[in-house]
Amino acid sequence: MMILVTGGSGSGKSAYAEELAVSLTTAGGQRYYLATMQPFGEEGRRRIERHKKLREGKGFLTIEQPTAIHQALGQMEQEGGTALLECLSNLAANEMFGAGEPKSQQQVTDTIVQGVELLRAHTEHLVVVGNNVFEDGVEYDAATMAYIRAMGRIQQRLAAMADRVVEVVVGIPLSVKP
Numbered sequence: 705m706m707i708l709v710t711g712g713s714g715s716g717k718s719a720y721a722e723e724l725a726v727s728l729t730t731a732g733g734q735r736y737y738l739a740t741m742q743p744f745g746e747e748g749r750r751r752i753e754r755h756k757k758l759r760e761g762k763g764f765l766t767i768e769q770p771t772a773i774h775q776a777l778g779q780m781e782q783e784g785g786t787a788l789l790e791c792l793s794n795l796a797a798n799e800m801f802g803a804g805e806p807k808s809q810q811q812v813t814d815t816i817v818q819g820v821e822l823l824r825a826h827t828e829h830l831v832v833v834g835n836n837v838f839e840d841g842v843e844y845d846a847a848t849m850a851y852i853r854a855m856g857r858i859q860q861r862l863a864a865m866a867d868r869v870v871e872v873v874v875g876i877p878l879s880v881k882p
Contacts, residue, residue: 716875734785773819793835
């Protein structure tokens, strides 16, 4: 089963997704946390530490995978289990702007969607955290707009693949699909 969890910054989506991953894990099943954030500056390091504290004692095996998310499969100890991918916005930024010239929206979208498809095929449960970056109505520079459009396409495609889609608003999970 694949569940896409979306929401704005500070909405509670990460805490909800972690609890969901814990509840989905079958007895004896491994629980993986696929971390995509790269720490840039003190604020980034604080966010990573906060997320580590949130998941303490929940039995996650953390796999740091800021790009090429499909490669996380090689670090998983067993087939199946439950994986929590946190989060698409970091993954998309890392893929698009990580090395050399920025990749196109289509390249980033295809890379991430294909990686998630592989994860879905090799896990019992996959919880993917997205980020609502679409509502401010502001026009940004071309590179930022390409990133925002890629995020939109990625989340649309993943929502179509997902068995469930949940939006978290002020800490309240709202079922969008089914």
